[in-house]
Amino acid sequence: MNHRTLVTHAAGLKHAIGLALLLGLCGCSSWFSGPYQDPQVHLVHVEVVKAKVLEQRFVLRFSIDNPNNSRLRVRGLIYRVTLGDILLTDGEVDDWFTVAAHSKEYYEIPVRTNLWEHLRDLAKLLKHPERPVPYRLEGRLKTGFLFRHNLHLDHSGEIIPGDYIPE
Numbered sequence: 001m002n003h004r005t006l007v008t009h010a011a012g013l014k015h016a017i018g019l020a021l022l023l024g025l026c027g028c029s030s031w032f033s034g035p036y037q038d039p040q041v042h043l044v045h046v047e048v049v050k051a052k053v054l055e056q057r058f059v060l061r062f063s064i065d066n067p068n069n070s071r072l073r074v075r076g077l078i079y080r081v082t083l084g085d086i087l088l089t090d091g092e093v094d095d096w097f098t099v100a101a102h103s104k105e106y107y108e109i110p111v112r113t114n115l116w117e118h119l120r121d122l123a124k125l126l127k128h129p130e131r132p133v134p135y136r137l138e139g140r141l142k143t144g145f146l147f148r149h150n151l152h153l154d155h156s157g158e159i160i161p162g163d164y165i166p167e
Contacts, residue, residue: 077095
């Protein structure tokens with residue numbers, strides 16, 4: 001084999017490899033061509049575990065709805081929850097789990113906080129426990145494995161404080 005034949009074979013091999021890669025990537029693009037919908041994340045319950053003057057413990061319960069035809073791999077959650085203008089808690093968890101296609105999973109996060117500095121503001125909010133108090137959930141749901149995707153969360157709602165105060 002002379003040099004010219006070797007170069008011609010190398011160029012042909014290079015084109016064949018390029019074509020194979022191009023066709024392979026076109027096949028991968030079909031992964032994203034379906035009607036992907038962002039999962040829905042909701043703060044569904046706040047359970048008071050322990051409430052003392054200098055430390056409060058809660059369990060935040062989230063629902064994650066996957067409306068898609070494929071399973072959803074969750075890699076963690078970055079969150080911030082405010083009650084009125086008061087920061088209730090914020091943090092990050094790196095738990096991995098999967099939400100099956102067209103299903104809902106519940107995810108619980110134990111949190112610990114100290115609301116002592118906000119005691120006066122909390123007392124104002126709780127003065128009328130039957131009145132709704134606005135809350136806000138902000139954060140990012142980290143999803144995916146090879147193709148990572150962060151879903152930005154920004155939900156607002158209202159809670160009735162009396163529902164969380166034991167009689």
